[in-house]
Amino acid sequence: MTTISAGRRALVRLTGATLLAAPLAAFAQAAVPSDKPIRMVVPLAAGSTVDAVARAIAPGFGRVTGHPIVVENVVGAGGIPGTSQVVKAPKDGSVLGMISSNHVINPGIYKSVPYDSLKDVTPIAVLATVPLVLVVNPALPVKNVAELLAYAKAKPGQLNYGSAGNGSTLHLAGELLVSETGIDMKHVPYRGTGPLVTDLIGGQVQLGFVSISQVAQQVKAGSLRALAVSTQKRSEVLPDVPTLAESGVPKYSFDAWIALVGPAGLPKPLVDGYADAVRQAMASPEARTAIAGQGLAVLNVGPDAAPAFFQTELVKHQKLVKQSGATLD
Structure with a gap:
């Protein structure tokens, strides 16, 4: 039987505490006062899939960040008014947005969108797809x-x-x-x-x-x-239903998605801290229950890979919008 010295036990405890504290160090660099809540803007209606995910992760996200989370629905025009609030928010992490695929669809169907879907946001994490x-x-x-x-x-x-x-x-x-x-x-x-x-x-x-x-x-x-x-893999909710690729349309793959963003220019340590916080929140029992209930597929796209994901999705969706001829104003 292996014995661990008291000094080594103390080192293990210290290392563990350091690892747990590491994500929180990022928040110390933010300008958000410790008693100030973080607004999580959902630019879609209450009861929507995106809203359900936002409300499911809010408690866990708040625990990790040390801030109360206020989920706020700002609806209308495909999510543009709500996302506009996120884009114009202070670059201190006090306002975030829980957005959907509409974010990369809107530039093609609206004549005027008051922000750039890529340049004016900081992608923090792509959380899940909606099969x-x-x-x-x-x-x-x-x-x-x-x-x-x-x-x-x-x-x-x-x-x-x-x-x-x-x-x-x-x-x-x-x-x-x-x-x-x-x-x-x-x-x-x-x-x-x-x-x-x-x-x-x-x-x-x-x-x-x-x-x-x-x-x-x-x-x-x-x-x-x-x-x-529509997805590349079968759904656990309907496991007997094949994919379109399995059904003779080999290149078909399409799903909606949900992502957490902030305004452009958020400090990198803060973005990384938020990404870690949302990852932990997604693993909470309440979030896992909500995700299962919505039939979602969890993704693990963090802040380093998320910008490229947004770019690819923008190109794909704009091609489909052009093909459809859809316009809304």
Whole structure:
């Protein structure tokens, strides 16, 4: 049996304490007063997937940073007003934003966006992706993607696919399917996912991409039929549903995502400290429960890799926006 000297035990304790304190050292360099809360702006509605993630990680993020976290929803115009507040915020880390893929879609569908989606934010971490599932009304006589493509090619322009609105991620997911397969479908934009799901079940539109969490129960109940998921890997929520790549569309891969950002120019030690704090918060029981409930896939994209991720996503989404012809003003 190995014995550890008292001196070595003390060193181990000291090293452990130093490691735990290391992330907090970054916050000491910030201009945020110790008693000042951190505003976490969510530029989407309360109850949305992004909002659910923000509220799930807020307690853990606050514990690590030593600041109370105030989650604030600032809605409208695809997230532009809320993100504008983050962009204009002091560069002291007191205001952060929990954003979605809309951030890289908006420059293509709005004539004027009052900030640069790459230059005017500091990406801290890309937290998770939001897998989508291609669903059809059960009355449509197709049971898999191959049958859907054959049906669409036999009846060009007769299939209607719905989305949550022009330029939404659900719209662009459909456009990518059109681009990759050459089928001809008519796009029907809705004002949000709720009305879309209602009309999918009612048969007013025959198919569409929807986030898995919003239709998993309907799929299991048989009121909607799932043909494929949009991501490269199958979803744990619907493990029997193949990916589109497995279903004969080999290059297809699309998902929405959620990221934590701050205004441009945040000090690097602060960014690194926040990235570590959000990583720890994502591992908390409340966050893991929320993530599982939303059907999300956790990512590990930190501040060093996040800018390149944003750049790649901007190029991809702008290409799809141009192809779709979507505009909102």
